[in-house]
Amino acid sequence: MFLIKSYNLKKAAAALVLLLAMKTGGAQVTKPDAAKVPITGTITDAATGKGLVGVRVSVEDFSAAITDEQGKFSLNVPSLFTDILISGDGYETKQVFLKGKNSIMVSLLDEDHHSFQEAVTLPFGKTMQRQIPGAVAKYDAAGEWARPNETLDALLQGRVAGLNSIRRSGTPGVGANLYLRGYNSLFATNKPLIIVDGMLFDANDYGESIIANNYTNPLALINVQDIDNITVLKDASSIYGTKGANGAIIVTTARARQQATKIDVGIYTGITAVPDRLPVMNAASYRSYLGEILQSKGLSSAEVAAMPFMVDDQSHPEYYRYHNNTDWQSQIMKAGVNRNYFLKVTGGDNIATYALSVGYMKNEGIIKNTDLTRYSTRFNAEFNFSKKFTGSANLSFTYNEQNLKDQGISDKTAPVFLALTKAPFLTANEVNDKGVFSPNLEDADILGVSNPAVLIDNMQAFNKYYRFFGSFKFNYAISKTLSASTLFGVVYDKVRENTFIPRKGVANDTLGNAIADSRLGSQVKRLFSVFSDSRLEFSKVFNRTHTLSSRLGIRYQHNQAEQDFALGFNSATDELISVQNGAGALRQIGGGIGEWNWMNTYFNTDYGFKNKFFVSLNVAMDGSSRFGTEAANGLAIGGVKYALMPSLATAWLVSSEDFMKGSFIDLLKLRASYSFTGNDDIGNYTARQTYMSQNLLGMQGLVRNGIPNPAIQWETSKKLNFGVDVSAWNERVGISLDVYRSKTDNMLMYETMVSPTGVNNILTNEGSMENLGFDASVNVRVINSKDWKWDVGVNAGTYKNEILTPGGEFETEFAGATILTKEGNAANLFYGYKTNGVFSTAAEAAAAGLQKKNFDGSYSYFGAGDIHFTDLNGDKIIDANDRQVIGDPNPDIFGGVTSRLAWKRFELNVLFTFSAGNDVYNYLRYRLESASGVENQLNSVANRWRAEGHVTNMPKATYGDPMGNSRFSDRWIEDGSYFRLRNVSLSYNIPLKTGFVKYATVYLTGNNLLTFTKYMGYDPEFSASPSVFAQGIDTGLDPQFRSATMGVRIGL
């Protein structure tokens, strides 16, 4: 379904070429200065102070020299206000401004040191960071030999200022939700665009998993050992048009750095540790609690005493069944084992170089019988067909297999939730009247709770997914200054899921027309996408003063996504586990098809003046099948609306100015940028009238599916950024600061419709939101001696999110929480009741005189043992009007601290991550402290109010909680701040005589070893959904865990 039918390419291209011509015309240059000024200098090692021999010193396209044994050189330069480039093997490459001196002393740091001198991969190739006018961060993954089990999204945690990477859960490979500089949208995606080797990497999940609260992470299909480097574009990413609103992450995978054949082998094995258990009640405390709950339910003393778990007579036939003390958490969790094998071969000749890698990984989760197995292959090659005609290929195929379990809010089937709430006096296995245990597992118990051990042993939930991701690129150098290139790529992705939940041991589920005992499911999701990117590139240096490079190009993407699922119920026996065995009448079949096209015409010009003033202009014009024809904004060409996305970024390298020549500052760069970007995640067919099938008394028909909005358009994000980069102390200190404002206009909102329309709401572009923020990163080489090297880095980001939509106030319900979105506030505030403890006496409650309205319209007074809610409006009635903002899930500050300590052949890398000031709604604790049902509770519930005068903060236990003591209130809001030793890795490079094995490094790595937090759940880090409204809500997903990995890398 090609929706852009009348696209007039010629017309658009002509306009852009004209623009290019005007631009180059404006950059007219003076004649080159023929003067040659001789300079001399000494290059030394910064650690030892000794002169370095064989270091190349050059002025681009002008002159070059090599240092002698003392590190001295002499060179002719065009002027004393020019940059010279110094590069030596094993040392960082450095561009030095002469500052008018004819003799310079330069000391070089080792190549492991990070500074603004490094080259950064940008959308159009590598650029030295000191010349980049935009806000860009870089992470050198370099194969991640020490942390091979990470995924791309989790890998970036604590590495990039302003990028908040929140790991979703502890499930292997599940990765993290990424938020770059706060939220840009409420209902569209907030995920940065991911580009792998020049091609869009679609990291969306098309259709929910049929495994409860599971997320199939496409980024788990990238082996981090294949990643060479990562660039994060925080702004000025308008070159990606309506896909760039959330910034972009550019990933470059492994390639050959030299032609000699190089073989790297990595072998790892590791263990995971079971997280600290939540302190739930033991059998004795639980039985007292249960007795109280049953009494409050209205059961008589005799009825309670007749319950089998209350009979303490050993001769009772069910005595042994109900008199145990089971630690259910240890029944479902166990320490797992990780294995990882990786082989990479690089090499080639002057015609072609290649990098080939094969990997196998198996990570066991901490929930028994969960794991992730990955088989990855990658082939990257670069060809020189001729001097002018070159090409490259990037092909990868990865196949993942996961064994999973339900998790999160899934009361009957999620082992973690069940392990916390299952009665501890029961056991996993059947037991007879003599107390002899059977290997058979118990059925669901008399309280109607599933047996978690059955879900561990007999539930099946597996997932197989693979992705082919490949592209070819061809370059042709038309002349010295003009070149053309084209990239063509294909993505084929498939996810297959199967589930089976047995009837024995699992509580029944209720369907619309039946009771479901066993549950079966199968799902297939497919994504097929074709991508191309073709461009003309012009690049020239005029008179050594003006550097200019421009690109004009077009990207095109065609996507087809499909989801099909079948759910079955009540297979005849638990041996029949595939979906076709479900009862015919109960079968449910569904799915979805999505097809969309995106075309992006772009123009880019990077201009540099005397290597100290830089301008980058980007313009993109986007067409998409998703945009409505009546969109209010954009350019109309042939009846189709195109989004026009310009951006301008400038930088001034102040340190290269004459007046800075005496300064101790090595580099001072001021940056400013303003960009328009867009978000096209508005739904494939929102602008169109769609129909859905409807069954009425056995007749099938089609009915209109809502009201189309032909004016639907992209969200527009306007980003203003000011930044400064500073380095000093021979670049041992590097500081980068950015302050930004990003404003989203035309933001998607669900507008409520009046009831005669027959639809509840319609998507419009009425919303508006902004973020004000600040990112900072500091890197310091603290110790730099011959044997000791110590780098310390800190990066942190903060943002303030604010809804600007006038009157656009609404509430969202998630996991029992109410989230308020209101003009002038952050987008996702927790909105509930404030509490002032528990009424200790009836007199205290009577003095407060608070009431609550019941369903039947009558009122009940809060009494002793009930929660004292704050009566905000003073009407003595606790109702929705008494709610207030009780928490903000957005952190005040988040980031990471890195440390790299090298001593001789040892290297210790440490990463701390932190998040401060973010509030968390502990849903799991709400369930474990609501004291209103037969579920087991936390030990803290033993403090429940018992009798008149009991001073406590835990209300009385009442079945069904008629007074709403457990309603969404600040009781469940906790400080989610944490400071975590996220990763520590020690490596030792074994000294070897040159032979068959060229080098060998041993790694010892620990993950999540220490976490400092006041948070009372398993772990303060989780992200139940990428939605803005689900942030900071702990739904009890499988928790994060500690792990340790030992590995060796061998170079052949």
Place this chain on the structure above:
Amino acid sequence: MMCRYRNWIICLSGAFTLFVTGCKKQTDDHNAITDDALKNNLFELISANPDLSTFTNYLKQTGYDQVLASSRNYTAFAPTNTVLATLDPAISGNADKLKKFIANHLAGQLYYTTTVTTAARILMQGGKYNNMLGSKIGEANITGKDKYASNGVLQVIDKLLPALDNCWEFLNNSPLAPVKQKNFMLSLFRNVFDTTNAVVIGVNPVTGDPIYQPGTDSVYTNLFWNSVHDLRDESKEFTLFMLTDAAWDAEVNKYKLYYVTGTADSTTNAASWSVVKDFATDKVYDPASIPDTVLSKFGTKVPVSASAIMQTIKTSNGIIYILNQADVQPFSKFKPYLIQAESYAATSHDRRGNTYFRDRFNTVTGKDFTDVLVLGHGVALFNIRYDIREVPSIKYKAYWVAVNDFQTATFTQKLGIGTATSTTFGYTTVALNNFNEVYIGEFTMSQYRPLFNIYLTAANSTTAAANPLVCDYIRLEPSL
């Protein structure tokens, strides 16, 4: 230079270690028991109170110390040492009695003085109940209120909670119980069909009914328990009136007149039953506030004059009054029979196709009613049978309401007393559209009948217009 850094590193790592060890997990604080009282179980709480040392000792003697230390929830009503000193040595010296006594101080759930705000009957461990309201349990006041422990609550009381006999136990065991009424009540044991514990050994091939193993399909039970009140039931409270032997004889003799049978014994039995069935109520009447007339389960007015009360006995499930007179008036005892005509027991012929159950509006009373009409049945002397039970030998006046609104002609029908063709009454004409009660006449029961038949008989004609049967109800009014 390196030394300087090394010291730094040592300092830093030292500080880090202190930081780590100094941190206490918030979770531990949050989950710690905040109230020391909750760290003890109920037995520990009781035994820690020096004023309850005797009770503690008794708990240990009876084994209830283990029970109160378990994780089940209990409320202990603990009498202080001073109060327990008054305990009858016959109880404290007898292990069984002591256990029964202690059990009557322990309840299997949590009862707080603040939550028991309406009178509640609380099941104690021995199976008996005590009445609790606020800070009063039985006769005792709760002096030390609502002291909670991890698995229960302690209420210190100022009086004993003796484990009394219940009403039936008193009747059965006590020498105080008047002999004649007691003997009669104990004579009411019968085997009664009850399949609760029956063992099915087969199925009758003809009827399809289950065949039960002999001896399992009935229970040996007392008619009084089933028909009046089960005086053994501890969970309820009863008032039982017992007559002294002389009063009993007088009262029975008074009623023999109304229970004429073939033998003197059966007359005595029927009269005795008639007397005793009104002597128990499921309501407790306190001696201080007992009214002069008590309404029985069957609506009979039982006069209770204060002077007639010889003795009052408190039981665990109510109270027993021993009276020397209870002059129950026959007109209060004998109730009219109201026979709904549509609820018949049988018909003489299968004429379901001709039988109509009609909803009508009575223009006289202004009420809706349902009647039965059998029209066009084509049988001479077609009749409908009604069963009435325990009919005393007295005179009755008979009335009916019969509405002839289905045809223009009148017709006749009659009441058959005992038989369908009985001549006690002749045929009565059913007038058109008469919604009034029609007086049929008087008849006298010569004998007491446990089961008696009344018939509605059609005219001796096969003509449809002449032989319909219609009736809303038949009323038999005692005429003493």
